[in-house]
Every structure is written in structure tokens, then in C-alpha cells.
Amino acid sequence: MEKILVPTDFSNNSKSGLRFAIRLAARNKSTLVFVHTTQIKRELKEADEAEFEKHKQEQIEKKRDKLQRFIQGVYRSLKMDEGEYTCEIIEGIKADVSLIDYCKKYSDIAFIVISTRGASFVNKVLGTNTGNLITKSPVPVIAVPKDYRSKPLRNVLYSTDLENLQREFDTVLEFAKPRGLSVEVLHFATPSSLDHQNELNNLELTAGYPVKIWKEKADINHSMIHNLQLQIDKIKPSMVALFTNQQRTFFEKLFLSSMAEALSFKSQVPLLVFNKQVNFKN
Known part of the structure; x- marks a missing residue:
């Protein structure tokens, strides 16, 4: 079954991409993979590897629970039954690089759906997550404007x-x-x-x-x-x-x-x- 990767940073701006992906997936029963990228930092320099690994897994589970609740809230706002989806936390410094690496690892990802926030001149030169994905991703990207309002797809x-x-x-x-x-x-x-x-x-x-x-x-x-x-x-x-x-x-x-x-x-x-x-x- 086709899978659609949908990144979010938990912001309201990201919800336009989530809503669009949910409605798009419902049209042909696609599976959604909601992801949040994060970097887990050491809180104590003297902590050994076992302690840090335990801390890291705890933080990842907390963020996964937060992601799950965030996605459930979007489904409720759409008044739609939850379709088939998973929630993933990806470790990485740069979101766009982490998302591309994830797609290379999982070849069943057919599309990336991501909100775009607009960009200043400086951001356009240096790149944004959406812009970088468009110019670098091997997987097709669907960029959804942050103020996009859901409409019937024709x-x-x-x-x-x-x-x-x-x-x-x-x-x-x-x-x-x-x-x-x-x-x-x-x-x-x-x-x-x-x-x-x-x-x-x-x-x-x-x-x-x-x-x-x-x-x-x-x-x-x-x-x-x-x-x-x-x-x-x-x-x-x-x-x-x-x-x-x-x-x-x-x-x-x-x-x-x-x-x-x-x-x-x-x-x-x-x-x-x-x-x-x-x-x-x-």
C-alpha cells in the first residue's frame, strides 16, 4: 500500500499540510506516516552511554505521544474518522536532510506532503525545509500553503x-x-x-x-x-x-x-x- 510521509513541527502552520494529506489519503486508502524530527542532547556530560540511551528513548516516547495527540486533534478538527497511519520520531539536526534519508531507507514512501510558510530573500538563498525538499528529494513533494483552506479536489x-x-x-x-x-x-x-x-x-x-x-x-x-x-x-x-x-x-x-x-x-x-x-x- 502507498505511504505518504507528512512532517510536522507541532505548529499551527504545519496543520495545512496535515489536513491536506489526510484528505488526499482518504481518496485511495493510502497509509500516512506522520513524522517529527528532533535532536536529543545530552543533559549531563558525565552520563555514560547506557544512561544517555535510556534518556534518549524516554524523550523519543514523550515526543511520539505528543505527536499522536497532535494528529488526533487534527482528525477531530476535520470531523473525520482516523485512517491508517503511524507516528514516527526521527533524530537529526536538519529536518530536510533527515526526511530525505528516511525516504531513502524506506522505499515505499510515495510522496512527502509538507506545509510551506513562505520565505524571506535570505531564507530562499539559504534554503528552507520545503524548498530544500523540492530541490533535493528523490520522492515527489506536495507543498501546501500555510493558509490553504481545504477544498474538494477536482x-x-x-x-x-x-x-x-x-x-x-x-x-x-x-x-x-x-x-x-x-x-x-x-x-x-x-x-x-x-x-x-x-x-x-x-x-x-x-x-x-x-x-x-x-x-x-x-x-x-x-x-x-x-x-x-x-x-x-x-x-x-x-x-x-x-x-x-x-x-x-x-x-x-x-x-x-x-x-x-x-x-x-x-x-x-x-x-x-x-x-x-x-x-x-x-
Whole structure:
């Protein structure tokens, strides 16, 4: 059975991701793994390893109990019966690194659902947990705005540059179909994409599933993120799906921020981000 990893720091901001994950899991009976990352510090320097290990396990159990109560409170607020889930405490200094290591250890994790809080310029450069997961995670990430209000899930808007169109569309369809979501495809036409227009035109005929095609002309006076946000506001999708290239140099990451990462700080709808390299490495 598919598992969805859902991190929380016990804050109110994190609840939007929890609520979205709970509703998403209910659509196809996914198992949720709620996690909290922490670092257990030695309280007494003279404590031996056995004493410290005992202390550490006690602290982990306390935090697991707190996590359990926190999750039960979210279910009660949604007025939903509790689905299948587990609560895990992960030790680590950095939450994003710990979550990625956890996904590498447990290959049955299909998605990470995490709230995004927005970020200042400094935080965007240094990275946030959500931004770092989007640019580094081998597992698809669903970034949920902190002020997102739960709405019925109807459709996924997949924005494409037409590179690997069929394989990317199939990946989005694999997510949407078992959840009963229709798929809409958005493309901003450019001179370099003209050769692939027929592939886009044929997609609606060959999909074998409800799909709507949006062809738009990008306003060159604005950034691609601005153009995409305008279409999101117009189409009003339940989710937006993007594929991001994680194989960039440090300077590219610093000055040419991933569109998916940047959009996660602006969008008011959940953003589903796939890693191109993981999905299309063969």
C-alpha cells in the first residue's frame, strides 16, 4: 500500500499540510506516516552511554505521544474518522536532510506532503525545509500553503515545457487517476516548442482519460512564475504539477532558482513537484 510521509513541527502552520494529506489519503486508502524530527542532547556530560540511551528513548516516547495527540486533534478538527497511519520520531539536526534519508531507507514512501510558510530573500538563498525538499528529494513533494483552506479536489494542472511530455503526463496521470482527479495541461508557446505542438495536440486524443489542453502565450515583460501564477488564478486548479531539474550547479541554484521552488512560496494551491532525474533516469 502507498505511504505518504507528512512532517510536522507541532505548529499551527504545519496543520495545512496535515489536513491536506489526510484528505488526499482518504481518496485511495493510502497509509500516512506522520513524522517529527528532533535532536536529543545530552543533559549531563558525565552520563555514560547506557544512561544517555535510556534518556534518549524516554524523550523519543514523550515526543511520539505528543505527536499522536497532535494528529488526533487534527482528525477531530476535520470531523473525520482516523485512517491508517503511524507516528514516527526521527533524530537529526536538519529536518530536510533527515526526511530525505528516511525516504531513502524506506522505499515505499510515495510522496512527502509538507506545509510551506513562505520565505524571506535570505531564507530562499539559504534554503528552507520545503524548498530544500523540492530541490533535493528523490520522492515527489506536495507543498501546501500555510493558509490553504481545504477544498474538494477536482483536478491537477500540469504545466509543461513539452520536454518528455508523454512520460511526464503519464506520471501525473498515475497520480491523478486513482484519486479521481481530471488532468489539465498548460503550455506557454515559444518558438523553440513549435516542433512539439503536434505531440501536445495528440495528447488529448491518446490520453484515454479526461484531459483539457491550455495553450497560452507568455508575457515576455514578466517572469515565467508570474505568467504561470496568472493562469493558476484563471484556471483555479485543485493542484499544480511541475517537474523540476535537480541537477544544477551551486551558482545556478543560487541565481536561477527552480521555478517549482519559487512557486511554492507564492502559490495558494498545493504544488506537486516531481524530480525529472528520478522519474526519467532510464
